[in-house]
Amino acid sequence: MDIYARLEKFRKKIDEEIRDIPSAKEIPLFYEPIHYVNQLSGKKIRPILTILSGLSIGGQLENLLYPAAAVELLHNFSLVHDDIMDNDDIRRGKETVHVKWDVGTAILTGDGLIGLAYRKLLMTPNITDLRIARLFTDAMLNICEGQALDKTFEKIPTVSRDEYLKMIGKKTATLIQLTCQLGAIVGQGTKEQISMLADYGFQLGMAFQIQDDLLDIFADEKDLGKRVGSDLAMNKKTIVTTFLSEKVGKKPIDIKSLEKVKTLLKSHGIIEEIQQMTEIYFSKAKKLLLSMPQNEYTSLLFDLTDFIQTREK
């Protein structure tokens, strides 16, 4: 059975949990777009990571579903608001909220998703102290800071590799780190286990974003569910533009021409370099899993990491 099928039972539970919010009939302008976003068929990688992290150290599924739903709702918030800022009109193969409704509605939708995310998190049955709420808040602020860096970088010609890594660390890796960390805490792991799973999430998140940057150029648009080349069109700083400016220097490149960029990447051997870089992050992530208790859930985490490593969308 492939990894997708093996995770199906968790995906179903997560879907149920995320949809357990006020009905769309209740104030339609608010809840209709929220339901719309939550029902788009994302891969649900983040909540699955929460659940597997927690189960791998002996946690209970009925407790883990709450932080799992919370991280997915927080992720959806960031997609809705980022899509407005980035002028993206397609997400997961469907119209984005600010296109289907309008900008004002999309702002409210994102705000509402933050509130619903906190509500789910604060319902976690076996947690009574403020720790998970504090970590969640720190991550939320980090994600906003990362988005601010991303937008800042659009207005400058090049950024250094360190600046790029700082930005994706905040914008993407923080949430995947939180995802595993919350699973480990709600699963009542040891201090060391919590720290290792958090680090696993961070390494995986870094690898995931670097891959994503490459997919923006090389993926098939139908598979990707969003426009190919949209990062380049927005003058975003990605691993691709960062490596290109390192190789080609300040010589102006017409980075809006997808074909020219592909040719440059091939002629400078940049694709292989980027692949090596992601492999380092994936190896670190897998090495951390080897230090965890070995059981069916750690094995699923391992296979899921492999699955992400070989994804084409």
Next chain:
Amino acid sequence: MDIYARLEKFRKKIDEEIRDIPSAKEIPLFYEPIHYVNQLSGKKIRPILTILSGLSIGGQLENLLYPAAAVELLHNFSLVHDDIMDNDDIRRGKETVHVKWDVGTAILTGDGLIGLAYRKLLMTPNITDLRIARLFTDAMLNICEGQALDKTFEKIPTVSRDEYLKMIGKKTATLIQLTCQLGAIVGQGTKEQISMLADYGFQLGMAFQIQDDLLDIFADEKDLGKRVGSDLAMNKKTIVTTFLSEKVGKKPIDIKSLEKVKTLLKSHGIIEEIQQMTEIYFSKAKKLLLSMPQNEYTSLLFDLTDFIQTREK
């Protein structure tokens, strides 16, 4: 000494607490507009209510400053996002964030203020359980629902009095209720005191919004710090339009002409009716204060209520 001067010491402490966030140099695109919003000289009524509510039942100022700052930051979030949705270009006498920067930056500013609000709240020294975080989250969602109703009502010709009251209950009274409730909880009041102070906040919030609706038409623009008549221009449903449609029926009124509306309000005796209505809410609020322990802080709450009742901006 007037009430404004008597509250100055609290206002100063609140300002310090609100400004104790990462420097604007740290990711300027994110923290500069946040500092800009937080430094606009609002009246700080909400955080002062938190502090006075808590002190009136024997709470400690050093604990109360955290929830006080949190409610002000949450209030600022809602102003920044609402101003985008309502196309308002002036707030507290200054350019709104989406005008001074742009819509994307203003979205991030509001998101950041939510995160910073939670961070302050979760730092409250004498609280270790999840209760205040849950109440805060419920209030935040209520505020969003209220804003959604407000936007929904813009697109329909009239709303009933009950619909109007439901909308302002969520949009405005909820936050002022939370404000007093958090003060009472962090001040470690009895269950009854917490419930009475929450109810006081709700009644005060209702009175405050109804007053605000009237000020949108009758205030002096320089005093108000925002455009006079902007509610009417946006086709918002206010106490004024609600009473007007009750009196004048479905007969179309050119509600965008401020002078015509003023004449209609006078000729139908609507201003007096609205004033009577706010007085009922203010009386309920004051009556609740009479059931509380009587001390210098309850007395300040009483005087602050009076001050709000007679405000002209």
